[in-house]
Amino acid sequence: MAKGFASTTDMAEKKVTFSEIGADLYAFTAEGDPNSAVIVGDDGCLVFDAQATPAMAQKVIERVRSVTDKPIKYVVLSHYHAVRVLGASAYHSQAIVASQETYRLVAERGQQDWDSEYGRFPRLFQDAQSIPGLTWPTLTFEGSMSLYLGEREVRLMQLGAGHTSGDIVAWVPDAEVMFSGDLIEYHSACYCGDAYLREWPSTLNEIRAFSPKAIAPGRGDALKGLSTTREAIAMTRDFVSTLYGAAEVSVAKGRSLKDSMAATREVMDPKFSGFAIYEHCLPFNVSRAFDEASGIDDPVIWTDKRDREMWAALQGE
Template identity: 25%
Template structure:
């Protein structure tokens, strides 16, 4: 059964959530195809996330200006829900805006500039199956055309911003998917923009952990008075989508722990765990990232992700599964 709300089609473009709230969706929600949001009131606007490159972000902003000619013509405030490029590489398109992110997200942006993925793509033709996987995942995006534009305001716990008569509550719930994950909650609209705390109908990616933080972040959304939830990837959902992601995380944690205790490697565990209940979710190769992160948590030896190795293992899994 679909986790998307039936009143919102999962199609590319701007979707009116009502009351001056909007979601911008990019199917199929896979690698790099992220969502964004716009909150409008009394001629003011706040943008939640930009996209993976400049052309995509400009296209999005154009549709927002068409829908809200006054409020969206000059974005005054931009929130990056975390540091991954598919949520911040288009920041330069919002010249003069206050750009807000969690302190840890801003630090991670410096460590992972757009040039890193541009370099991977340049090397891809020489990398065999790994190169094919990188090209398939990221070849549609123009990273060389990005001028990294960093946050101008950072915070450590919670922050609020007014948009007309609305209040946007920014709540740090990381480290989970990434170090600086935040939720953007708009009580007047009964809406929360989750960033990559939610991948709907796609396997989430646990770059950071601990997993309990992510489970707790789901509980935080379940406790909110919301009826509309805009995920970082995938269709617009409600609390059913939150529960589905939370259940996935708990299942993955518990099954990975059994195999860790049995002495299987993370890659062996990824091949062994039965994810058939999630066969309809996209990007199943991501399970190797999640299990590797969990193994680090179980052993108490959490280290920075070994990106080349993990992408190589994902390429192998993706090829095995067709």
């Protein structure tokens, strides 16, 4: 079991890798910490997911400047979670782009999420006082839209809910590369506390239909080659399907949430306990899966108070 609450004792710095996954396409990864990615075009570049603070974003900017001096025109947010968005101000971009649903979620639960995530994983919020406030998208869309970096098209799409109800992906047609956000993880646990677990597998099928040659996932190593991208999609599908299946059985049998946690461990620990942030995520994941299997369609808002009450009930200090 995890020691202490969530990831409050995880203070070890992670090694950053900045790898090219297509022509002028880069993945910023850090051993299971939240990833960012960079798309370079003719007249500028785009950063996909911003990191948690302006100080953390500077680490991405340093890598951008190691490959191009073109301006960062766009910051694209895959979803609303604080560790993905609160560093956006550092880029001084022309626009912060997200789905209209992500904008709605920022308004509905952005502050609670910020407080919650900071309490769970303080290491990811380096120089937290530099955050100027909530990150508000300045350009939003529904369905799909294309951004152009000169001749290079970046197609932003809502392919379905999964990690949140506002998830988007970025597809670069000329390179056949996908930027998935937390819809896909690789050897890292999926955080499912705000998830739509029944819909998530069908959203993964939509991504798979593109047959991406490479994927920048939300956490874990960059994925290169069709066999590796398909493995990662299948691994993510297995994770969320196993989680929800365990909750369905528990609810059908009238088990308590605590007993559902134990039953979920029986089926998930053998396959996934070695994944990054597995113990951190599991209580939140079981709580959401139990709710969804019980007919609570929309995720209950997490607060720092609710986090600790749930953790004490399911995981123990």
